[in-house]
Amino acid sequence: MRSKNLAALAVALFSCFSFSTAFADFAVGDRGEEVVEIQKQLAVLQFNVGTIDGVFGPATEQAVKEFQKSKGLTADGIVNDGTYRDLMNKELPPDRYGNHAMTRNILRTAYSMLGVPYMFGGTSPGGFDCSGFVCYVFGKAGISLPRMADLQYDAVTRISTSNLRSGDLVFFQTYAPGASHVGIYVGDGKFIHASSSKGISVAEVFTGYWGDRYLGAGRVYN
Numbered sequence: 001m002r003s004k005n006l007a008a009l010a011v012a013l014f015s016c017f018s019f020s021t022a023f024a025d026f027a028v029g030d031r032g033e034e035v036v037e038i039q040k041q042l043a044v045l046q047f048n049v050g051t052i053d054g055v056f057g058p059a060t061e062q063a064v065k066e067f068q069k070s071k072g073l074t075a076d077g078i079v080n081d082g083t084y085r086d087l088m089n090k091e092l093p094p095d096r097y098g099n100h101a102m103t104r105n106i107l108r109t110a111y112s113m114l115g116v117p118y119m120f121g122g123t124s125p126g127g128f129d130c131s132g133f134v135c136y137v138f139g140k141a142g143i144s145l146p147r148m149a150d151l152q153y154d155a156v157t158r159i160s161t162s163n164l165r166s167g168d169l170v171f172f173q174t175y176a177p178g179a180s181h182v183g184i185y186v187g188d189g190k191f192i193h194a195s196s197s198k199g200i201s202v203a204e205v206f207t208g209y210w211g212d213r214y215l216g217a218g219r220v221y222n
Contacts, residue, residue, distance in 0.1 A: 025092065026079035029107025029166065030056040034093065038079060041087055042067060055187060056104075058111060102221055103167040105141040110184050110192045110200075113137070117199040123147075130181050133194040134169065137184060143220060153179035156218025161206075164217050170205050172213040179215055 026038060036054040042063045043049055050059035061077035068075040071086050084092040110133075119127025123136055131149040138145050146152050153171050164170070170191050172181040183193025183203075191205050203210055 025081070026056060026084070027077070027104060027108050028056055028058065028061050028111045029104030031104075031166070035060070038084075038087065039063075045087075057186075058114075061111075102141060103165075106137055106167050106184065107186060107192075109137045109140045110186070113200045114192075114202075115199060116194075118194050118196045122194075128194040128200060130183065130194045133200060134182050134184060138220065145220065149182040150179045152182055153216075153218065156220055159217050159219050161217060165219075167221070168217050168219050170217050171215045172210055173215045174213055181213070185217065 026035065031054050033054065035056045036052060038056075039049045039052045039054070039060055042060070043052060045067065047063040047066050048059070049063045050057075064079055064083065065075040065077045067087060068077075068083055071083075073083055073086070079087065079092075081092045084090075113125060113128070113133065113136075116125055117127050118129065120129055121132070122128040123132035125136075128136065131147060131152060134149075134152060135145050135147055146155050149171065152169060156169055159168065164185055166185060166187045168185045170183055170185050171179040172183075174180045181193070183191040183205075185191045185205065186202065189205055189207075190202050191210075192200065192202050195201050195203065205211065205214060
């Protein structure tokens, strides 16, 4: 959503509130060799993780939930101390606050909103518009962003498409010149966003409808 609509959305003018959260476990948004090992072990136990690629995405999350159900654990898809111990037969590594902590927090929150309906001017899990969703997700990770898509575009550090990484913002030009739609890049050419037709969903950045309207990308944090 663009800032020209602010008059109709006075209540949504404020920056999203910030909440700081940190996780010591493995969850959606995590990546690396440790995730590869978790995926391999799940596959050995015949839980379907899709591709063993070191990316803790929805398929790995679902496999973890199925494993947790089989062990009588809380099926939340998060590999905490108990789940890790039962799955890997060893203790969870003590230091999980690495370079990807912010990204995993952001992607975990974003994926938890899948299916939430689109709502013009929406800024909460009751319904989101595109920039309201981004503002909410980053606010949960402790980062305050401007409310509107074009202002978010002005606020980020511009990056080239070749340097895109999970957690970056991707912008699109739709009904007017400039940034009028925004989403969160999740890797593999995909982004999660508030779609007016599908609500919070994952789509392709560079092909199809959105590929034709891709404007650029920006980084919010290092």
